[in-house]
Amino acid sequence: MKDIPADQAEAAASHLIQTRLRTLFEASAEGRPPYTEAEVARELTKAGHRITAEGIRNLLRAPRINPKASTLRALAQFFDVPTGYLLGDQEEPEEHSRRVxxxxxxxxxxxxxxxxxxxxxxxxxxxxxxxxxxxxxxxxNHRPGPEQGLDSADQ
Structure with missing residues (x-):
């Protein structure tokens, strides 16, 4: 098996984290608009993890990201998902939804x-x-709802 060059691995990791973060931002309880960068930054800061809306925006849109572990943990806690979900270590929401x-x-x-x-x-x-x-x-609860792949019974 061929090793993936470090820059490609970093790009793939960035893309995975950003894709999953976007899914979490767009997932919201019925009747609620998607989360904003400012809203999430404010809630993370209230919970003790200082980050600006600009910092959140960069995580969602920068070509490459390398977030601190503490930032990933804070985001995972806010969205009520395992930190491993953001890193690709957890099953996809569709598989989880099927099991539920x-x-x-x-x-x-x-x-x-x-x-x-x-x-x-x-x-x-x-x-x-x-x-x-x-x-x-x-x-x-900030977990994705049924339209994002998780059943309401899982919320």
Whole structure:
């Protein structure tokens, strides 16, 4: 297998990060316009990661980007996705959406009591994960919706 030259690898990584960031910016709850650079910069700064709207704009549009790991983590946290998603380490939203739909179809075959049990388990797992991440369960959800490849059940 041939090694990819470093400059091509950097360009590919830049393109991947930018593509996924654009998807996250455009993904919004129904009835809400896409996120703006200024809005995301303001929220990241409020959360303790200083960045300007210009800095966000550069991440989205510059020919090549090399964001700091802390910036990627802050963006991932804001959009409520794993940092690995921005780097290409996570599955595509379409595959994730497919898996969620399969699970939802399976759950509909269960009795109402079993469905209630599954709902309790999911709620408990969400609380555990929030605790582990140190997150705030009241934080608004910024994940892509169904039109961007993730089912609302996943939000």
């Amino acid at each position: 739909r399969v699970m939802a179809r399976s759950i509909t075959k269960l009795s109402p009591a079993a469905q209630d049990g599954i709902a309790v388990i999911i709620d408990n797992l969400l609380r555990v994960e929030e605790t582990v991440r140190g997150g705030d369960s009241k934080k608004p």
